[in-house]
Amino acid sequence: GQNIDQPTEMTATEGAIVQINCTYQTSGFNGLFWYQQHAGEAPTFLSYNVLDGLEEKGRFSSFLSRSKGYSYLLLKELQMKDSASYLCAVMDSNYQLIWGAGTKLIIKP
Amino acid sequence: IAGITQAPTSQILAAGRRMTLRCTQDMRHNAMYWYRQDLGLGLRLIHYSNTAGTTGKGEVPDGYSVSRANTDDFPLTLASAVPSQTSVYFCASSDSPGQVTEAFFGQGTRLTVV
Numbered sequence: 001g002q003n004i005d006q007p008t009e010m011t012a013t014e015g016a017i018v019q020i021n022c023t024y025q026t027s028g029f030n031g032l033f034w035y036q037q038h039a040g041e042a043p044t045f046l047s048y049n050v051l052d053g054l055e056e057k058g059r060f061s062s063f064l065s066r067s068k069g070y071s072y073l074l075l076k077e078l079q080m081k082d083s084a085s086y087l088c089a090v091m092d093s094n095y096q097l098i099w100g101a102g103t104k105l106i107i108k109p
Numbered sequence: 110i111a112g113i114t115q116a117p118t119s120q121i122l123a124a125g126r127r128m129t130l131r132c133t134q135d136m137r138h139n140a141m142y143w144y145r146q147d148l149g150l151g152l153r154l155i156h157y158s159n160t161a162g163t164t165g166k167g168e169v170p171d172g173y174s175v176s177r178a179n180t181d182d183f184p185l186t187l188a189s190a191v192p193s194q195t196s197v198y199f200c201a202s203s204d205s206p207g208q209v210t211e212a213f214f215g216q217g218t219r220l221t222v223v
Contacts, residue, residue, distance in 0.1 A: 004151065031209050042199060042214035043152075050209065087151070091209060096167075099144075099151030 004100035028093020115215035132200030140206040141183040159206035
């Protein structure tokens with residue numbers, strides 16, 4: 001079967017750094033996506049990784065290891081507005097997205 | 110503003126009633142999707158359409174039907190609603206099926222079946 005695992009909830013302090021992990025087992029792999037979803041809103045695209053390594057985009061970075069079936073999203077200089085759920089999704093061999101349940105990130109002042 | 114529009118934003122529906130959730134996009138995307146999102150579970154694909162005139166079943170299609178008469182519209186119909194269909198429904202679109210492109214989401218429809 002196909003499976004995406006992420007922690008359910010994480011708490012971090014404003015100004016700090018947090019790493020959200022995602023492990024996956026899927027039928028084929030055509031890349032891994034991270035989306036941000038604020039409460040009551042639609043998911044919005046953050047990043048895409050298909051090759052091993054780190055992709056940096058401002059305060060957010062995403063890492064992929066295909067051999068380990070592992071990714072993480074790194075958020076630096078946390079701001080209160082970063083309080084949201086972060087969704088990990090893998091595109092399988094049929095180009096369909098398989099979604100994790102999401103990690104709710106709580107930022108405290 | 111270009112994007113995806115869903116209607117209604119929320120609805121309370123009596124069990125056994127028929128309901129159509131509307132979804133319209135103006136980005137001329139070929140692929141469209143319907144997901145449901147439930148607490149503790151990831152987004153689950155209900156139905157999808159790779160291009161106008163074609164549809165396919167996703168992970169949880171039972172109790173739902175879709176049509177894709179044109180590029181812009183992708184309505185989702187619940188023929189006879191049941192309480193287990195209480196969920197938040199998201200419509201999404203992407204440029205090219207069978208390729209790696211990001212998906213864009215509508216604002217969601219919160220449906221409660223009582």
